[in-house]
Amino acid sequence: MLPEERKLSILNAAKEMFAINGYHDTSISDIIKRADIARGTFYLYFKDKREIFDALFDQLLQKINESLMRVTIAPDQKPPLDQIAENLHRIFQLAMNDPELARILFRHAPGLDSITDQKIEGFYNKIASLVEGALALGEKMNIVKKGDFKLISIFITGGVKEIMDRITRPENHMPQIDKIIKELIDFNLQGLASGTADIVQTQE
Amino acid sequence: MLPEERKLSILNAAKEMFAINGYHDTSISDIIKRADIARGTFYLYFKDKREIFDALFDQLLQKINESLMRVTIAPDQKPPLDQIAENLHRIFQLAMNDPELARILFRHAPGLDSITDQKIEGFYNKIASLVEGALALGEKMNIVKKGDFKLISIFITGGVKEIMDRITRPENHMPQIDKIIKELIDFNLQGLASGTADIVQTQE
DNA sequence: TGTTAGACTGACATGTCAGTCTAATTATCT
């Protein structure tokens, strides 16, 4: 087996084990058993257990980063709403294509140590600020009404995380991605209030 | 020191250590050092490390459970929107009163093992279904318009989680609780769309 | 002064697991 193939196969074995059992409950023995290699072989390719975890995790963060585009209004761009829908589509699709990595991100990476936590925090902050930027842009274009965009972008980020978490579980009972995106955009734009009633005073 | 005091002091030491370093990176030695007791004393009060963690965690889940009321329209009840605001107020306040427990819930409990994960999942499912129930009620009352309530309730649950996570961090830069609740309710009801423009076709 | 209850102590036995080491095996080249 070529070195490159071997490395990938070890990474893959580790990914599967980490996704199921997490970092601490996955031993080197578990990984090499699944990869069907000897102990020493593992250490030819990775310095230690932490290095292989970081390799997997960083790879995921980078993929998500690459799939998120800032929303702009350049002349060669699609409408902002389409750009948003495409962003959502890309990250949902990415997560569903590699549910094990998603499991690691959502279940097993948080709280691992302060370095990993910082990576995660910086990452979500980036997403939230991207959303915030889109809202600010929308306001400037008179599409979006005023509000605490910082707060709302955090709320939206949390909502999107939760949806991603759900659609990447083994027992995924969620609707199709496009259906989800349509529903989310509608909800975020129009809210829940029925147009026909004055909500706040309905109880009088 | 009375046994009851001692037990509380150990629980408190453990809570602080777990909140900072998580379950795996907190050793019994760390806990007893902070509680200023000998090793054996710890085992007089708790069977093992896991038992003290579960004690803390279950206590938090129960507190949150108790603070969440189902939204109804009994004659002696306040309007639904007020009930929702009060629910939000109670859980936000609860979390801020004990930020260490919140840290454990958000950072360190997920992914610990399948039993803890199931507790967490069941717990969030309960919240989501509570939200879903409120939406369904709203629809029946003609306050809320039709939609995929299951999906939306998951999204909202994620958003609320994210806000709770943020306001319970040591470096909390979020607005006041009442301000947050007002903003969230407005956003969820009315959405982002400015009333003055037709959003979807703005880019033509 | 002696006795008892029971909270508390801390040295130690036990187990686990990441990472190392060496010998054996396989592949590559001359």
Add this chain to the structure above:
DNA sequence: AGATAATTAGACTGACATGTCAGTCTAACA
């Protein structure tokens, strides 16, 4: 074929955390 290099197997080591237990200490009471 023989030499050399690359790769592999898996036994082994050492560090560290958990949980135990025989014994101490204190305060109250007889």
